[in-house]
Amino acid sequence: MAKPFWSPIVGLLFVAALGWVCGLLWFASTIPTTVDDTTTHTDAIVVLTGGSERIETGLALLEDGLATHLFVSGVGEQVKTGDLLPRTRNLRPELLDNITVGTAAGNTPGNAIETAVWARATDVHSIRLVTAAYHMRRSLLEFHTAMPDVMIVPNAVFPPNVKTDWWRWPGTASLIAREYTKFIVTWAVQRLGIGSESTPHTTLAFRTTL
Secondary structure (H helix, E strand, O other): OOOOOOOHHHHHHHHHHHHHHHHHHHHOOOOOOOOOOOOOOOOOOOOOOOOHHHHHHHHHHHHOOOOOOEEEEEEOOOOOOHHHHHOOOOOHHHHHHHHEEOOOOHHHHHHOOOHHHHHHHHOOOEEEEEEEEEHHHHHHHHHHHOOOOOEEEEEEEEOOOOOOOOHHHHHHHHHHHHHHHHHHHHHHHHOOOOOOOOOOOOOOOOOOOO
8 A cells, every 4th residue: 555645744844843852952951051251351242132131231241341342232213312321320420431322133133233333333353242041042143143253252141031941931941942943044044155245334323322
């Protein structure tokens, strides 16, 4: 009796699903739980908006002298500069002029491009990258592609709502699964060279006054 024509398709789907699950387990196991490098001074601290504690961490790092500039990427045109003022209330006044806000980026690739343009314009050659731990691997992939000549020190933050025992928490499990899927898509796109010339050499508008 001939096998149903869909049998090979089911087999391929099973193998693909198994590979995705194994990759997810690997991805989750590599999410950082600590900041490995807490002392290296860089030209700038770069904060990616979109999650709790990121801007506060960036401001604290600037206050601690780990960089002379702070760049907040992806704030969005709809956010008024005054909305950020409460977060800077504990910052030394002389450091306020060292904070720049980028408003063009709407996602992680946009963050990388926006930061690359700013870094090129301000002669920045090293950054400390601040984003959530679960978001760090994809962010590094995007940033290394957009600015390959810039040294990047990862500085993860650890949102309390993202649990380390992620498999016990449906919300965290869903978040990590989505992030892993985005990571493998980004990796595949970059391996295929799609969009490899997307980093602009134009100048974007930045706000330098809070």
